[in-house]
Amino acid sequence: MTSMPQDMSPRISDDHRDTAIERLQEAFAEGYINREEMDERLQVALTAKTHGDLVPVLESLPDKDTGPTVAIEALGGRIQRRGGWRVPRTFKIKSEYGKVELDLSQAIIEYPVIDIELRLPYGWARIVLPRDATVDYEGLSAEWKQPVYKARRRGSTGGPHIRISGAMEYGRLKIRHRGR
Structure with missing residues (x-):
């Protein structure tokens, strides 16, 4: 008998990971997170496989400038x-x-x-x-x-x-x- 995978979330691309890393770097540069916290979050972002993996990395960061609607x-x-x-x-x-x-x-x-x-x-x-x-x-x-x-x-x-x-x-x- 085979077991079903626990996380059925769609896999993310390198673009998704790169975007998350850019947001972390911006948050660090603007003083929202310290070096240690950025390093921890970067490690998670670099190994993320699904959108669900990236949520805890980005959820407490302020929204970046979204530009016009x-x-x-x-x-x-x-x-x-x-x-x-x-x-x-x-x-x-x-x-x-x-x-x-x-x-x-x-x-x-x-x-x-x-x-x-x-x-x-x-x-x-x-x-x-x-x-x-x-x-x-x-x-x-x-x-x-x-x-x-x-x-x-x-x-x-x-x-x-x-x-x-x-x-x-x-x-x-x-x-x-x-x-x-």
């Missing part, structure tokens, strides 16, 4: 992000009649919390989350159909927390984890 607005058509795209800290999307597809499962996520604001008067959206992510869509008002969320079967935590807010009049939203 990324906002996309479309009357119709498709707004799509997938693959290794860099997820902004705050993402505002308005699609009057179109389709929004956000696949965060392989994206580069640098922040422990991601805010996604959706405005879908008649459009629809599908969001694919990393396996270890948590989601909160309490801030999303829906007039016609409630969002559909397919929760993960076996949960591992420690990944990014995705907060979805905004408004859907006659629009629809489906949320699922990678692999579902």
